[in-house]
Amino acid sequence: MLEIRFHSRGGQGGVVAGKLLSVALFKEGVHVQAFPAFGVERRSAPVMAFVRMDDQPIRIRTQIYNPDHIVILDQSLPQMIDVTLGLKSGATILINSEKKPEDFNFGDAFNVVTVDASSIAVKHGLGSVTQPIVNTAILGAIAKVLKIVKIESVVDAIKEESPAKAEENAAAALEAFEMVEG
Amino acid sequence: MNKVITANHAVSHAVKLANVDVIAAYPITPQSSIVEELSEMCARGEVPAQFIHTESEHSSMSACIGAAQAGARAFTATSSQGLAYMHEMLHWAAGGRLPIVMAEVNRSLGPPWTIYTDQQDSLSQRDTGWLQFYCRDNQEVLDTTLLCFKIAERVGIPAMLVLDAFVLSHTYEAVNIPDTKLVDKFLPKKDAPFIIDTSEPHAYGGMMNVDCWMESRYHLQKATEMVNTVVEEETAEWADLTGRNLSPLQLHRMDDAEYVILAAGTAAWTVTLAVDMLREKGIKVGGIGLWMFRPFPVEQLRKVLKGVKRFFVVDRSVSFGHSGIFAQECRSALYDVEDRPKITGIIAGLGGREITQTGLATEIENAIADPGSDLIRWMEVKT
Numbered sequence: 001m002l003e004i005r006f007h008s009r010g011g012q013g014g015v016v017a018g019k020l021l022s023v024a025l026f027k028e029g030v031h032v033q034a035f036p037a038f039g040v041e042r043r044s045a046p047v048m049a050f051v052r053m054d055d056q057p058i059r060i061r062t063q064i065y066n067p068d069h070i071v072i073l074d075q076s077l078p079q080m081i082d083v084t085l086g087l088k089s090g091a092t093i094l095i096n097s098e099k100k101p102e103d104f105n106f107g108d109a110f111n112v113v114t115v116d117a118s119s120i121a122v123k124h125g126l127g128s129v130t131q132p133i134v135n136t137a138i139l140g141a142i143a144k145v146l147k148i149v150k151i152e153s154v155v156d157a158i159k160e161e162s163p164a165k166a167e168e169n170a171a172a173a174l175e176a177f178e179m180v181e182g
Numbered sequence: 183m184n185k186v187i188t189a190n191h192a193v194s195h196a197v198k199l200a201n202v203d204v205i206a207a208y209p210i211t212p213q214s215s216i217v218e219e220l221s222e223m224c225a226r227g228e229v230p231a232q233f234i235h236t237e238s239e240h241s242s243m244s245a246c247i248g249a250a251q252a253g254a255r256a257f258t259a260t261s262s263q264g265l266a267y268m269h270e271m272l273h274w275a276a277g278g279r280l281p282i283v284m285a286e287v288n289r290s291l292g293p294p295w296t297i298y299t300d301q302q303d304s305l306s307q308r309d310t311g312w313l314q315f316y317c318r319d320n321q322e323v324l325d326t327t328l329l330c331f332k333i334a335e336r337v338g339i340p341a342m343l344v345l346d347a348f349v350l351s352h353t354y355e356a357v358n359i360p361d362t363k364l365v366d367k368f369l370p371k372k373d374a375p376f377i378i379d380t381s382e383p384h385a386y387g388g389m390m391n392v393d394c395w396m397e398s399r400y401h402l403q404k405a406t407e408m409v410n411t412v413v414e415e416e417t418a419e420w421a422d423l424t425g426r427n428l429s430p431l432q433l434h435r436m437d438d439a440e441y442v443i444l445a446a447g448t449a450a451w452t453v454t455l456a457v458d459m460l461r462e463k464g465i466k467v468g469g470i471g472l473w474m475f476r477p478f479p480v481e482q483l484r485k486v487l488k489g490v491k492r493f494f495v496v497d498r499s500v501s502f503g504h505s506g507i508f509a510q511e512c513r514s515a516l517y518d519v520e521d522r523p524k525i526t527g528i529i530a531g532l533g534g535r536e537i538t539q540t541g542l543a544t545e546i547e548n549a550i551a552d553p554g555s556d557l558i559r560w561m562e563v564k565t
Contacts, residue, residue, distance in 0.1 A: 019354050023186045026356050032186065033355055038298065038348035038534070059451040061349050062536045 001056075002148060003064045006049040007083050008073035010042050013135030017073070018049035020139055024149045024157035025053050033058045046081055053148065069146055072096065073117070073134050084110065094145050096134050115141040115180045117172075124168040124175070136162075140173030144182040151177045183359045189320040189350045192357050193259065193285045193343070194219035196327030198229050199365040200283075203254035206234040206245035210264040211297050212347040213287045217259055239264040243271035243282075250280035251386055253377035255331065258282070261347065262289035262303045269307065272340075276311025276402065278387055281334035281341070281374075284312075285327065288447065288498070289347040290533045298534020299347035300498040301447065305475075305507045311402055313341040313409060314475040316446035318432070320355040322473075325426055332369050332416050337405045344475075346447045347534065364423055409477050430479035432471035435461060436486055439468030442523070443546060445496035446472040446508065449531060453496065455539035460546060467546070472508065480515040487516065493523040494546055496561075498531045505529075505558045524553070530561035537561070 004021070008014025015036040022034035030053045037048035050064045066086045075097040077083060084093070089109040097104075098119065101112040117137035127133035136158050143151040154177075155170045162169050187195070193216045197205070205224070207217040223229040232249075236242045239260050246256040260268060265286055275282050290300045304314060315330065317323045323345050330341035345351055376386070390398065413430060421427045434454040436442065441460075445453045450471030457469040470486065472479075487493060493516075497506025504510060509527030516522040526549050531537040545561045 019186070022354050026184075026186050031356070033353060034186075035348070035353040038352065058355075059455055060539065061353075061448040061451055062538050 001052060001054040003067045004051045004069050004071060005064050005067040006071045006073065007077050008047050010045045010047050011131060012073045013133045014047050014073050015049045017135035017138055018051045020135070020157050020161055021051050021142065021149065023161055024153040027153045027156060028149060030055060031058050037063060046077060067091065069094070071138060071142060073138060092146060094141055096138060113145045113180065115176050117141065117176060120172050120175050124172040126165060126168060126172060136169040137172040137176040140176030141180045144177045144180050147182065184356050185359055186354050186356050187320065188215065188352050188354055189323045189345050190215040190352065191219050192320045192324040193327050194223065195359050196324045197257050198223055199360065199362060200255065200328060200331045200369055201371065202231050202257045204232045204234065204246065204249035204256040205258065206236050206242045206256070207258050208236050208239050208242050208264060210261050212289055212351045213259045213261040213285065216285055239267045240271060243268045243275060246282045247271060247275050247278060247280055250282050251278065251378055253374040255371065256282045259285040261287040262291055265303050265307060266291060272307055272310035272312060275340045277398065279338040281338055283327065283330045283334055284340070284342045286342045286344045287347050287351045288344055296533050297347065299349055300532045300534065302499045304342065304344045305499045308476065308507070311339065312476065313339055314344055315341070315473055316344045316475060317350065318448055318450045318471055320357045321426065322428065323350065324357055324359065325420060325428060328365060328369060329416055329420060329428065333409060333412050335372065336412050337409055339405055344447070349448045360424060368419065368423055406477050413474060428473055430474035431482050431486060432473055433486060434469035436468035438466055440466040440491045441494065441550060442468045442470060442487060442490050443494045443496065444470040444472055444508065444512065446475065449496055449498065449537050452537050452539050452542055456542040456546060459539060459543040478511055478515060483512065483515050484519050487523055488521070490523040492550065493525045494528055494549055495525060496528050496530050500529055524556060526556055526559060528559045528561050
């Protein structure tokens with residue numbers, strides 16, 4: 001079982017990122033489960049989403065308390081919430097930021113990777129400069145960094161599930177995949 | 183076709199496959215996405231049903247009653263306060279012997295206001311005459327929806343499939359969506375035995391005198407008792423068609439079990455995880471997932487609990503002043519059995535509080551160590 005926790009703000013697409021990742025993983029034949037931390041949804045409020053994958057059917061039905069990795073869609077979140085709570089030692093923290101990994105201080109137990117998903121999203125016309133929708137760019141970075149899913153599966157999932165701008169979303173994922181160091 | 187969808191959308195897909203004639207609904211979290219998806223399916227022309235946006239849940243059920251009385255296949259969905267508001271018409275649907283199907287997403291009743299899950303809302307409707315089935319995962323939700331239509335129409339009794347708010351309703355999982363041909367074969371449309379027909383006028387639900395009213399309820403009870411056999415047949419046919427087994431009691435590691443834990447809904451999967459944890463410690467525990475609640479599977483329960491020392495019943499509900507509702511049901515089912523296990527009721531997970539496998543396993547270990555706790559225990563409550 002591998003467990004991933006997404007931290008984002010309402011409107012950035014963190015919940016959809018979890019769903020799309022589960023769709024991509026399912027294409028590769030593993031059992032998946034994706035769900036948000038259930039709350040009253042508000043734009044810009046901190047939101048969590050969870051993805052589980054396993055080669056066995058998944059019976060567990062609780063939130064993820066000890067994730068293997070975390071993905072942060074908004075770089076201001078670590079200042080207000082304890083994003084590494086329960087995170088396993090050796091985990092990867094993938095964070096949407098124009099900064100370098102060494103600009104963040106999450107301690108020595110984790111591998112920090114940054115990707116400028118906001119710029120990629122804006123470049124592809126996803127959301128606005130102030131409210132970029134960064135989830136599909138982040139998914140491309142996940143494919144490269146976490147190596148749990150092929151970029152082809154991610155792109156297929158995005159194209160199938162996007163209600164609008166399918167090509168732009170797929171292009172954002174591909175660009176992030178190319179840009180980030182795996 | 184296999185697709186990653188939420189349990190709520192698994193209901194929508196099943197209702198589409200069931201080829202319903204009328205959908206009448208009023209939105210309420212966490213049910214809304216079931217009927218939102220269905221209204222979009224109707225708007226796209228994929229579901230040739232009449233979609234009625236009602237002004238209340240009371241009216242939704244009333245519209246379904248009218249539709250079913252005219253011989254139409256009718257569906258609605260609700261939660262919590264919406265279900266409570268429907269209460270009067272739930273009796274009418276069952277008393278009228280109308281095979282309406284409803285998806286009920288378990289949400290706690292306010293106040294205090296909340297949107298999270300427990301089973302108080304559906305279990306408060308226990309005595310309305312509706313059949314009730316509790317689902318553990320998205321696939322069971324789709325399968326149970328279709329089985330509800332089949333079972334309800336065979337016996338002329340409305341059926342409610344019940345699923346946990348959010349933990350199930352809004353969780354994405356892979357679901358096998360069977361093809362139309364398979365479902366058409368399993369669930370063909372048949373003429374209802376008594377319908378509104380202007381060419382042959384009848385009155386339904388009117389005044390009935392003391393000489394025969396009581397018999398209407400006797401027949402409802404007899405038909406509900408028949409459901410045990412109907413469920414056996416229909417789940418067998420469904421298993422033949424899909425390879426997927428459902429049964430009133432879903433058993434986990436029951437061989438040689440000295441202790442048994444029962445729960446319904448997603449907590450039933452958590453029970454299996456707690457059982458596995460306790461088995462690793464050498465404690466002989468088994469698990470039961472309660473799928474069918476009405477009719478209550480009395481005989482099946484007596485059979486599987488033979489030789490069991492203690493029986494722990496997990497309730498996400500309370501009948502205030504007594505105990506958990508499943509615990510009461512189990513006690514009454516087992517009372518006349520000579521070698522019955524000692525029964526302990528555990529209240530857990532009210533208002534969406536998480537039932538974790540470690541939390542449940544710890545609770546069971548504590549309960550085993552405390553033979554005095556028979557009527558009611560409160561898991562992880564802050565006192």
